Amino acid sequence: MQGLADGFFILPYTLPGYLAGKVGEPCPDVASEVFREARSAVVQRITALSALQGTVPVDHFHRKLGGLLWEHAGIERSAGGLASVLPEIDQLEASFLKEAGIPGSDKTVNQELEKAIHLQDYLTLSRLMTTDALHREESCGSHFRTESQTAEGEALRNDSRFQYVAAWEYGGERETPVLHTEPLVFENIQVTDRKYR
Amino acid sequence: MRFVLKIWRQAGPRSKGYFQRFDTDQVSGDTSFLELLDIINNRLVKEGSETIAYDHDCREGICGACGLYINGRPHGPDDGITTCQLYMRRFRDGQEITVEPWRSGAFPVIKDLMVDRRAFDKIMQAGGFVSVHTGSAPEAHTMLITREKAEESMDASACIGCGACVASCKNGSAMLFVASRVSALSLIPQGKPEAARRARAMIAKMDALGFGSCTNIGSCQMECPKNITVAHIARLNREFLYCKR
Known part of the structure; x- marks a missing residue:
């Protein structure tokens, strides 16, 4: 929920688990290619954001983005609503880059700059969440896709098409993420539907 | 409501600090103290001036991030609440309010109202x-x-x-x-x-x-x-x- 409307989320435990396995391994040297590439990407991003000379606070765009997702990509969503969000996110990003103002320097603590960096992450996340929600054309778990319901208004899963866990591979800013799936195989239980009546 | 805020500004840990005056007008009594700082900060962005740095997170009194010295008292004039739980209706219309960071040697100022804890x-x-x-x-x-x-x-x-x-x-x-x-x-x-x-x-x-x-x-x-x-x-x-x- 916080991820949806604020862009903050708790890391899944698999990530700290992965990192914990690396404890004791030597860190990449600051002279290494990996480090220099990462550093220059961060510097580039911060320089670009610091150059924003508009008059609108970052908070304004953050709230708008939260509102958009809350409205169209929340618990209840439809193909039409989700499809309409993607161009709106693009539009919001364009006006953010045109109108936002980041006063202050990038050499000291700068909370406006921090907010802008977070907003950019949230923009990326919001596109991914919307893409994923659009892809899953069924009602599943706590999410209700309006096109996928029974005559009585119950959530309707589509196990023949969507009985898998999905992970999206990040291919870079503005690149379409790549879907990876792993089928859910139930050996000892029979999958049933829950009725809320 | 109208308030005059005197807010501590300090560019960095070793910089000399000073109080900056901010006049605010048409503030609802239901505005929280941190929201008032946000309002002032948004105004500063519009002017292209540097915003006031301050710590905050949950804004419901459970995280411990926010903490300001307000009119000489930590977390302001009320007992049993954090700064984020303080509302402007608690002050008199037109009141002058002094806002400082935590004042203690073991908590050096990072910037403005933000200290290193x-x-x-x-x-x-x-x-x-x-x-x-x-x-x-x-x-x-x-x-x-x-x-x-x-x-x-x-x-x-x-x-x-x-x-x-x-x-x-x-x-x-x-x-x-x-x-x-x-x-x-x-x-x-x-x-x-x-x-x-x-x-x-x-x-x-x-x-x-x-x-x-x-x-x-x-x-x-x-x-x-x-x-x-x-x-x-x-x-x-x-x-x-x-x-x-």
């Missing part, structure tokens, strides 16, 4: 934990703890680590913070085996980090947003004496 983390790392792997929650009745002890331990656990106790103390002592941690754990069986080591380690760390000594003034208790009492300091002192034996 990592010293608290270091004290916690020195002993503010139970080092047995507890796994998932056990069946509630496997460990007998009287209701009184459980309640007292919970009262001590209410500490959110905001640092108001240190900021209000004329000695800059962190005794109430350390006491709440030591007390919460020493009251329950899980914390007993390490109780002596814990009290000694946390007090040694507190001293090493430049926090002052306790002279039993009690201002920490008066200003604690979670109403933690100095009775816990008494328990900390007792734990400390035990570990000396």
Whole structure:
């Protein structure tokens, strides 16, 4: 929920688990290619954001983005609503880059700059969440896709098409993420539907 | 409502600070204190001026991130609340309000109203934990703890680590913070085996980090947003004496 409307989320435990396995391994040297590439990407991003000379606070765009997702990509969503969000996110990003103002320097603590960096992450996340929600054309778990319901208004899963866990591979800013799936195989239980009546 | 705010500005840890005056108008009484700072900050962005840096996170009084000295009191004029739970209706229309960061040597100013409270983390790392792997929650009745002890331990656990106790103390002592941690754990069986080591380690760390000594003034208790009492300091002192034996 916080991820949806604020862009903050708790890391899944698999990530700290992965990192914990690396404890004791030597860190990449600051002279290494990996480090220099990462550093220059961060510097580039911060320089670009610091150059924003508009008059609108970052908070304004953050709230708008939260509102958009809350409205169209929340618990209840439809193909039409989700499809309409993607161009709106693009539009919001364009006006953010045109109108936002980041006063202050990038050499000291700068909370406006921090907010802008977070907003950019949230923009990326919001596109991914919307893409994923659009892809899953069924009602599943706590999410209700309006096109996928029974005559009585119950959530309707589509196990023949969507009985898998999905992970999206990040291919870079503005690149379409790549879907990876792993089928859910139930050996000892029979999958049933829950009725809320 | 209308307010005049005098806010502490300081570019960095070594810069000279000063008070900057901000006049605000048409502020709703239901605006929270932090929201008023946001309003001023948005105005500053529009003018292209640097915003006021201040810490905040949950804005519901449970995270301990926000903490401002408001008109000479940590977390403002009301008792038992954090800065984020303070609303502008609490002030008089037209009132002048002075806003400062926590004032204590062990909490150096990072920028404006933001201070470095990592010293608290270091004290916690020195002993503010139970080092047995507890796994998932056990069946509630496997460990007998009287209701009184459980309640007292919970009262001590209410500490959110905001640092108001240190900021209000004329000695800059962190005794109430350390006491709440030591007390919460020493009251329950899980914390007993390490109780002596814990009290000694946390007090040694507190001293090493430049926090002052306790002279039993009690201002920490008066200003604690979670109403933690100095009775816990008494328990900390007792734990400390035990570990000396």
